[in-house]
Amino acid sequence: MATRTVEKDVSRERTLDSFRRWGYLEAELDPLGRLIPEVHPELRTAEPGSEEGRSFYCGPIGLEFMHIPDPARRRWLQERMEKPPAEVDSKRTLERLVRCDLLEKFLQTRYLGNKRFSIKGVDSLIPLLLEMFEEASQEDVQRIILAMSHRGRLNVVVNAVGRPPEEIFAGFEDVDPKSTLGGGDVKYHLGATGIYTSPSGSQVPVHLVSNPSHLEAVDPVALGRVKARQIRLGPGREADVLPILMHGDAAFAGQGILAEVLNLCSLEGFSVGGTVHVIVNNLIGFTASPHELHSSRFASDVAKRVPIPIIHVNGEDPDAVVRAAHLAIEYRYTFGSDVVVDLIGYRLYGHSEVDDPTITQPLLYRRLETHPTLWEAYAQKVGADSAELDGLVEAVKVEYDLAIEQAKQMTRRPVMRALPDYWSEYFGGRYRKEYEVDTGLPAEEIGRLAQLLTRYPDGFNIHPKVARLLEQRAEMGAGKRAIDYGMAEALAYASILKAGHPVRLTGQDCKRGTFNHRHSVLIDIETGEEYFPLQNLANQQGSFECYDSMLSEAAVLGFEYGYSRDFPEGLTLWEAQFGDFANGAQVIIDQFITAAEDKWELLSGLVMLLPHGYEGQGPEHSSARVERFLQLAARDNIQVAQPSTAAQYFHLLRRQILRNWRKPLVVFTPKSMLRHPSASSDLTDFTQPRFQTLITDPVVKDARKILICTGKIGHELVRERDARKDFSTAVFFVEQLYPFPESELRKALAQHPNSTELVWVQEEPANMGALSFVQPRLNRIGGGRMFRSVKRSATGTPATGSAKAHQVEQKTLVTLAFAKIL
16 A cells, blocks of 8 residues: 555656646647647646646646756745745736726827837736836845836836826827937837835835837846946845846847847856846737747747746736746745746737738737727626726726826926936036046056056966066056056056046956957966956955956947946946957947937946957958948047057046046057057156047158058058158047047147148048048148048958958058159
């Protein structure tokens, strides 16, 4: 008898294990029956445990968790799935569903034909979010940061973030049309801040991040903001800021940046202690069906690249949705891990309200004509008091009617967010000269910083090559050797840190530097221990972070942009391995870095370091695409610079943090010139007051011809000029391409009244580089001087692939620059 009992228990456990592994395939997840349960052979059994397994794992919640290698996490999840669900406050859930539905009906009736990207079909997103907020408030969360695309956003703003509905209505009424002429953004992209008040009375700030139409691009931005907020709270406070990212099902499966974001979850410097991902899944993407959108059964399958649970839930079962919300938040706080909630519903209208979905999905939308409203079906299920329910419905309608009248009275478009206090000292707008600050340091301070940068602990086994480098840098700080770019950068960071400002630098191979030039971390060759001199300058210094990033541009740059949004007093930098690799993050550059101030009035001081220069390394390792950034430059939205010397780089980095004018800075950094004598600087150059946007020729006093350039080519022109002893030709370096130093250049030209020719010289072909940008400006200020340009060719790829061919081309360029025009 005992043996038979044991065998029965083993059989039961084996059967339950099959349901734990495969039960989600047969779960009742789709309220419209489109996602047909997939019969799995291991679940076709009458063995002991099958009835239990089916009730645990094949109902309105389907849990994928058996791919997680940690047995403790699997056991934690199965224990919660295999016990009776907690009682749900159905009255509270019903009210949330009523408010969600009536807002959509109000907008549909009053603003028929206006795009709003309705939440209808996934109404339970609102109780899902609010239950997550409640669960997190019990964990003493300090802030919740949300990110989502346009679908359902307006409803989330009102019913989850807590903004007054009149602010949304004002957007439809267009109360201030002049406020967005030439700028601004559509109402379903705008950010919002609010306060969630829990039933117990605790209050939690909630922030919905502004986003563009480019799906999933906001994800790393939001996580960067979360990371910055966590660090502001202090060490060990990751749990206190909760990120909830909402995704469309088609975008979750289709957008590569989402996979990059998932990969950040456990990486040092990027982990935020667990992100809750919510797939707002209507089983459709624009007009495409699931079989056209992803090769797997579920859109969520991409999340199985990391060991995290996926909770599929039927969006038309509000009690199951509430249970999924609590399970997700509890898991995040227990294990500090990401978790996915796949909320499966449908889309009541078309992609937008101006679309007719019956053209592309006629059968689906014929069914939806008779599909019941969720809150009405739920009210019937829970036996809600009809009189009480009628009173609630009427009260909400009155509230929205009053809100529309308040919206009509508005004369300005409402701002739905409040900036944190740490932004109070910083500003954007157009550039003014009075914003400039001194950036030079006394030679004695440079010397002290150099000593701190070149020391390491006793007994530390340093690499001989690095030891020699530190000896050279010590000599640089003492004025015995010219200072190169690597040391200039280190001095800039050290001075910023000593002043109390944090510095954060990320990018591929950025600890050492792509070109072996940085060495921000020293590594003991016997123990592997790391030592950061920049973290050991002074007791009260700012924090220094430097992380080698994963092999990605888009997600990492987006993360750093988001980080910079919540650390305006810090220097946040992202470095591309080679400058042209930045085009892998073009969406972040276009939609956030260069456009956020105009669209959302949000500022950033992010620095992009882009190695640039033609040196025969081929088309993918030469050009950082100067022309693309200049095409994006307008109304002083960004700064674009190419410092020609180490000291100029030092002053530029210090200027970025010491000015309160907050604008992104794009820096084209050198490669071969990193250690070149002509680009290195004397110690006295670091004591000069400020960064120079234009460097004129100190040798030629009365030029006939003026060569104007930027970057490395200028040093080659000076070398050729000196070799020719042609002191009728001056060479000017444009150090800051945008904002263009027009007044400085005009004054410099006036110092050469006998000059008759201006020549713009660049390494890039005519369809690249700064030529098309500078030509109209030089023509405008040339004062009748003849203008011509010297460039690589009429059009072309970024560079030739041969070092020898490059040398020939470069020599030809320089010769052409000095050629006399008949």
